[in-house]
Amino acid sequence: MASFYNQVPSVSSVFFLYTSFSAITMLLRTILNEVVPKGIREYITVKLVDYFSSYFQSDFTFVIEQHWGEYVENQTFLAAQVYLPTRLAGLTTGKLLVGSNNLKNPTAQPKLGIPVDTKIMDEFEGIHLEWNLHNVKSKGRRDKQYFHLTCKKEFREKILADYFAYVTESAEKVMRHRENLQIFTYNKEDSDWESTLAIEPDLKTTLMNDLDAFSKGKDFFKSVGRAWKRVYLLYGPPGTGKSSMVAAIANQMKYNIYDLQIQSVKEDGELREILTSTTNRSILLIEEIDCGSDILLSGLLNFVDGLWSSCGEEKIIIFTTNHKEMLDPALLRPGRIDVHILMVYCTPLxxxxxxxxxxxxxxxxxxxxxxxxxxxxxxxxxxxxxxxxxxxxxxxxxxxxxxxxxxxxxxxxxxxxxxxxxxxxxxxxxxxxxxxxxxxxxxx
Structure with missing residues (x-):
């Protein structure tokens, strides 16, 4: 025991070492301030902080923001929104987000959502993961949302290479089997081919075959270098079922509908923001296309022709009009509208x-x-x-x-x-x- 106490340095020795170290530190700081330019000093400081924080920190966090760029929805964020409700059993707190938008059956079982600032635990090939949805208030615009996905540093590359692909594939499966559709801007009544839409059998068969071929056409569109989209024009007198046809297509494909009132859009910038915010596996509906201005029509055509490949895939555009003869010839140019469908007056069938x-x-x-x-x-x-x-x-x-x-x-x-x-x-x-x-x- 005595030998142990003999090895402990005296208080005066510790004080001497402390003062010596402090003096050296102050001398080095003075030299750096006098000799090294401020920009280089700040760079060295940042690198040292990053190094030591990386050395002592064992976790790595992916930040997944709602938008990628100024307008485009981040597809990884959207995939997480669909995937995470299937993992709510991994909630770490005693709260749960529930709600329903089923206007036809208010007493239906509510759906589960993702609470803000609540941890959701997941596991992938033995790797423990932690999700957290954050929300930032914004003046004059929608609140900004983003996910944090945290894992151990050593699994960073594995998550990038495999886990995000797994989340996307899982989200696609959920989307293909969902029961309720969302129709943006207006609440249109869902319908299906057999229950509410009366059309000629030949037209129904032709259209369903075309939609089926489109849904299976990812490899084909990729092989020919074209965006994965399909454009339909529904035309005919009012009351011939154009809106019901749109709802039936959405229900058949399990797509959301974005109902764009082209007359309410004031400029190309606003139009571009609206169009690029639509999600994959959705229908962009533009009714009464003949009533749009020439300037906005030009912006719409440029968007359809040039930007779809960078703004998502598997999208359907549907134009409707009561007066096809009044449409701008530029819209009817070959290669822009894939299928023209005449909605006729009532027939015996x-x-x-x-x-x-x-x-x-x-x-x-x-x-x-x-x-x-x-x-x-x-x-x-x-x-x-x-x-x-x-x-x-x-x-x-x-x-x-x-x-x-x-x-x-x-x-x-x-x-x-x-x-x-x-x-x-x-x-x-x-x-x-x-x-x-x-x-x-x-x-x-």
């Missing part, structure tokens, strides 16, 4: 589908009379649907359809008679007949 959906009957004695009226009167599926929904009684509903068609037929006859009278006035005397003949036919 579509009518029979609507009858099976609303009165829920298969055939009726009044159906033949209604189908014959279709030869004389043009009527949209929306008009037929409105009449069929007037009563749950099939007899009353179908009689209402006949009365509606007969009324339209009488109005159409009156309009034709009025036009014939106007033509007679235009023709005037026999001398003027030849001069007005071409104008009369075009008027009809």
């Amino acid at each position: 579509v009518f029979n589908k609507l009858v099976s959906l609303y009165p829920k009957i298969d055939g009726h004695i009044l159906c033949d009379a209604i189908e014959k009226l279709f030869l004389e009167v043009s009527i949209t599926p929306a008009e037929i649907t409105q009449q069929l929904m007037a009563s749950k009684d099939a007899d009353i509903a179908l009689k209402g359809v006949i009365e509606y068609l007969e009324t339209k037929k009488i109005k159409r006859k009156k309009i034709q008679n009025w036009r014939l009278m106007e033509i007679s006035k235009m023709l005037g005397s026999k001398k003027q007949k030849h001069n007005w003949l071409s104008s009369a036919f075009s008027y009809l």
Whole structure:
């Protein structure tokens, strides 16, 4: 024991060493301040801090921000948003985010979300991982969100090479099997091919085959150097089912819908920000494209032609219009719109589908009379649907359809008679007949 105390330095010795070290440190600081330029001193300080913090710190943190660049959504962030709710069993605190956007069934089981500033533990090939979602308040804009993913330093390269790919693949599987769709800007009612959309069977088959080929076309688009996108134009009179067709496509593909009102966009910069913020596996819907300004149309076409490959993949663009003849020829140029779909007036096949959906009957004695009226009167599926929904009684509903068609037929006859009278006035005397003949036919 005595020998141990003999080895302990005296207080005076410790004090002497401390003062000597302090003096040397002050001398070195003075020399550095006098000789070494300030910029180099700051650089050396930063490097020393990084070195010692790296030496003593065993963890490494990946920062995954919501946006990559000024406008584009960070696809890794979006994948984490989808993946992490499947790992909520790894929550380390006693709180859980729950909610529902199911307007059709408010009592449905709520969905689970990712709480802010709450640790979610995960494990990948024996590696323990820690996720944390952070939120930063921002004035005038949406709050900024970002994830922290923390692991041991020695697994950094493994996480970069394999884990992020695993998260993305897992998110894609979840997206392909989700039940509820999100429709941005407006709350449109979800639908599906069999329950709410009445279209010609041939058109349905053709469109479904095209969508199926598109969903499986990743390797093809990559091999030909084209962005993985598909552009559709739905055109035809109002009420012929263009909006229902969009909802059916979204439900078939399990895609979200971004409903862009092109008339409300003021400038190209705003348009670019909106377009680049849409996610993968989504539909960009632009209704009444004929009402957009030439400047915004130019920006839209430039975006469609040139930037899709750097702003995500597996996207569908759908334009709708009631007047295809009024569209800018630049939009209809080959290579821009892949599929043109004419939405027509109600046909017997579509009518029979609507009858099976609303009165829920298969055939009726009044159906033949209604189908014959279709030869004389043009009527949209929306008009037929409105009449069929007037009563749950099939007899009353179908009689209402006949009365509606007969009324339209009488109005159409009156309009034709009025036009014939106007033509007679235009023709005037026999001398003027030849001069007005071409104008009369075009008027009809």
